[in-house]
Amino acid sequence: MKLYSYFRSSASYRVRIALNLKGLACDVVPVHLLRGGGEQLSPEYRRLNPDALVPSLQLDEGTVLTQSLAIIEYLEETHPQPALLPAAAHDRAWVRSIALAIACDIHPINNLRVLRYLVGEMKLSEEDKNRWYRHWVEQGLAAVEQTLASDPRRGRYCLGDTPGLADCFLVPQMANAQRMQCDLSHVPTLVRINEACLALEAFAAASPARQPDAE
Numbered sequence: 001m002k003l004y005s006y007f008r009s010s011a012s013y014r015v016r017i018a019l020n021l022k023g024l025a026c027d028v029v030p031v032h033l034l035r036g037g038g039e040q041l042s043p044e045y046r047r048l049n050p051d052a053l054v055p056s057l058q059l060d061e062g063t064v065l066t067q068s069l070a071i072i073e074y075l076e077e078t079h080p081q082p083a084l085l086p087a088a089a090h091d092r093a094w095v096r097s098i099a100l101a102i103a104c105d106i107h108p109i110n111n112l113r114v115l116r117y118l119v120g121e122m123k124l125s126e127e128d129k130n131r132w133y134r135h136w137v138e139q140g141l142a143a144v145e146q147t148l149a150s151d152p153r154r155g156r157y158c159l160g161d162t163p164g165l166a167d168c169f170l171v172p173q174m175a176n177a178q179r180m181q182c183d184l185s186h187v188p189t190l191v192r193i194n195e196a197c198l199a200l201e202a203f204a205a206a207s208p209a210r211q212p213d214a215e
Contacts (some may be wrong), residue, residue, distance in 0.1 A: 003070045004048065004056040006040075007211035008179075010107060010172035012055040016206035017168045018072045022147040026057075030213035033112055050175050051060070069103055072168060077165060084165040094151075095159055098166040102103045102173045106140035110176075134182045142178065144170070145187040156196050163197055171197045175208065 003019070003026045005012035005091045019026050027154070031054050034038045039045060041054045049056045049066050057065045057074075065071045076084050085092045110133050118124045118132060148154045158166035173195040177184060184191055208214055 002058040020202035099169040146198035
C-alpha cells in the first residue's frame with residue numbers, strides 16, 4: 001500500500017496511527033501542501049484524488065481510497081484485529097460520534113485551505129486568522145471534553161484501556177491545537193488521554209516530527 005500524506009496533515013496523521021495500531025506496513029509518499037503552491041493541486045495528484053486533499057491510500061491492486069474515516073473503516077473491515085471499534089453497536093456509535101465531532105465539526109473550518117482563504121481572499125491578518133482557529137478548536141474540544149469526562153466508558157484512552165478509533169482522531173487534533181497555542185486548560189481529560197496515547201510507539205511513530213517529509 002501507498003499512503004499519500006503530508007507530515008502536518010491531521011487527517012493523514014489519523015491514518016498513520018491506525019496503520020501502526022494494526023501493524024500494517026505502508027509506503028509513505030509525501031505530498032507537500034505548501035511547496036510550489038501545493039503539490040496536491042498538481043494534475044498527477046488530482047487523478048488520484050480529485051478533491052486535492054490528503055490522505056489518499058493506494059491499495060496494492062491500484063484502487064485509491066480517500067477520506068481518513070473511510071480509509072480507517074476499510075482497514076478495520078479488512079484487518080479486524082486488533083480492533084479499533086468495540087463489539088457493542090451502541091459503543092461503536094459513541095466512539096464514532098467522538099471521531100466525527102473532530103473530523104466534521106472542528107477540523108473542516110480550520111483546514112489549511114480555509115485558513116489560506118481567510119488570509120488571501122478575506123484579507124484577515126495573521127493574528128485574526130489565528131484567533132479564528134483558536135476559537136473554533138477550543139470550543140470544539142470543550143464539547144469533546146464534556147462527552148468524555150462525563151462518561152464511565154472512558155478509561156486510559158477514549159474508550160476503556162485500549163486505544164481505538166476515537167484516539168486516532170483526538171491525538172492529531174490535540175497536536176494541531178498545541179502547535180497553534182490553543183488554551184487547553186479547560187480540557188484536562190483530553191490532555192491526559194493524549195499523553196497516554198503518545199506514550200505508545202504506534203502514536204509516537206505516526207507523529208509529524210517522525211515523518212520522512214518533516215521540516
